[in-house]
Amino acid sequence: MDADILVENCIVVAMDGRPPITDGAIAIKGDKIVYVGKAEKAGDIKAETRIDARGMVALPGLINCHTHVPMTLLRGIAEDQPLEKWLRESIWPIEAKLTDEDVYYGTLLGCIEMIKGGTTCFADMYFHVDAMAKAIEEVGIRAAIAPGIIELGFPETGIAMLEDAVKFAERWHGKAEGRIVAQLGPHAPYTCGPELLMKAKQEAERLGIFLHIHLAESVKEVKDFNEKHGKTEFEFLEEIGFLGPKVLAAHCVQLTDKDMEIISKHGVKVAYNPTSNAKLGNGIARAWELHQLGVDVGLATDGPASNNTLDMVETLRWAALLQKAKYRDPTVMPLDTVLEMATIGGARVLGLEGEVGSLEPGKKADVILIDLKKPHLTPVHNVKATIVYSAKASDVDTVIIDGRLVMRNRRILTVDEEAVREKTGEISRDLMQR
């Protein structure tokens, strides 16, 4: 067999239901995986690039189901503040000043951070989306991009944003060798009225793409919505006919039992953001209960202004430990479950499970190698436990996305990391002066 890349001599955690394969190998041809199994059976595979991954573990690339990557530029500008004050006084005024160029570089910076932490695919809702797509195309990562749509009492603004979003989807869906898919991002039910929400739904159905929306994030938002409408956001969205299996609902922290039934009944996908929900004082989502109900739950970081990282390796640990703390039970959200949520489960949440999320022949080659030869990863009694409970973003050694080596020995190969770091430093200093 001929291959372009052969990764050899590692433990393979394929996330396809098989136990970890010791002395494993993965062969890649073009953008696809062509072999996953024992290294000894890969002996006759000829490959241009051979990677000796001794002492490492190979995994499907991690999938971040909800973020706002260009907010790297705003990381750390205002901390420990009430959510409303933080948004109105710090975040929104600065966001209003962002240009395409800012967003382009902010996206590059965030993608570099994600790749260095083993994330190969993410779902994002933001603005200046063409600039984002350009950065994503260059850096070589995979992404689902939802142009944000907000009306906030100005219906014509909402419609115009929706029209722009549809045009973006028509321009970019399936582009960058298929690495970019589009979503439509009506921001939330408190910023978009029912007409706009349903128009977005019709357009998403016509285009065959996902809707991406914030739901039940903060206590105040939910309280205000309930007071105004006499029902919860989920009850409201069910009534207007918005919900369905192609709806990606970010957060879902403040849920009633009935909300959880509605989510389950309509096959709504959920992005669980453990660190951001904690940091903004929103609490801990009922993610374990949702999982028990059969809901597809993916893991996410949220934007780096409210996290303040884009670190999915860390998120594995947070996702498990916060559930154990919430339910006061160490057996809930076990390590296999969170590892699934960050890989094949996350792929399901984005509708990409046919393409990515596990290491199987025929799937896109999104593969990461984690180096286990570290004191904090010693000893390895159970390699999945090592990944979930002990590994760090900085242990990710090599990243392959769509069959292309984008990081080797922690060096980014597609863009100039140092130049991006310097440029984004300049931009963010300038942003504070504008």
Next chain:
Amino acid sequence: MDADILVENCIVVAMDGRPPITDGAIAIKGDKIVYVGKAEKAGDIKAETRIDARGMVALPGLINCHTHVPMTLLRGIAEDQPLEKWLRESIWPIEAKLTDEDVYYGTLLGCIEMIKGGTTCFADMYFHVDAMAKAIEEVGIRAAIAPGIIELGFPETGIAMLEDAVKFAERWHGKAEGRIVAQLGPHAPYTCGPELLMKAKQEAERLGIFLHIHLAESVKEVKDFNEKHGKTEFEFLEEIGFLGPKVLAAHCVQLTDKDMEIISKHGVKVAYNPTSNAKLGNGIARAWELHQLGVDVGLATDGPASNNTLDMVETLRWAALLQKAKYRDPTVMPLDTVLEMATIGGARVLGLEGEVGSLEPGKKADVILIDLKKPHLTPVHNVKATIVYSAKASDVDTVIIDGRLVMRNRRILTVDEEAVREKTGEISRDLMQR
């Protein structure tokens, strides 16, 4: 002025009440800090070793107030299990087989991990403490070691362990150039009866050292204790006269309002272990309320079998975010507070605030440098926010303890990291076969 080491051109976060010093410098002579201030004013300082720390931030070394370092060997052996089952079926049977040599290497491994994550001082309760002290002496870290004391219905065993602990304290307190201090470690009120607890207190007072004890950790432990004694652990310990300002209480997760008053009234020191408490399903401690009452609260990792790391950089973030999640308020446990708890506050918790915990002339030179030139640390709008909310253990570049360079450019200088990693790997594989 003459110095041995001059650290130049960094931001200095001295934790002495001053704002961060840009273009700062720190001069070290012998084991002590002799200058902290602007680099330009350090121009005439002659130093044998000059460290150009451009793009880095200098901080006091982080202080881990409660752990069981040799449990590195047991990291990952049993996960996601109920606490009782985990202890009885996995941890205790293996711990019973540990030898001095195992503990020596397990300690070396844990100390290497801690140094690589910027921890320069820790408080530990374990067994085979002479082997631990030897490892600590060699690796060059600072530690407070409490030999564990347990009777569990065998009073003569308890007394014998106390006597051994006292001998250890007499042998080691103030040794290793003063880097080792001893504590006495009666394990908990449910494993040590009141006579043993009070004997330990008398001995600790005679020796002028701290008591280190587990309190109010799990729901079951507290429920069982309350049922048996008709009062809480803190009420019980107050009644028998055990409590005082030289008592280090680890965990304190399950507290009544009255327990918190008792802690405050007696000046008991508290070690808050956010990740371990979460992972074992014990919940989230009322650390912010304790802090508001004026209690000295330090941060801690607990042992690496229940964490599964010894990472104090990560713990900064966990300590803040879990409190915000618990109280559903982003303003509680602000970044300045957690940074204090991990440095000067932690020093107070161990009674070492006269020696370490801040960068001030006359104090011991325990200094760490964090490299800010990383994509995930870009931009830096507020350097303390960058440290607490974005930095990772792997960003620690250089560590100085007691005036001695123990890590430079992430290379451990005092012991052979690779050899320790291999040896501990062998030991832990062997342990599972014994």
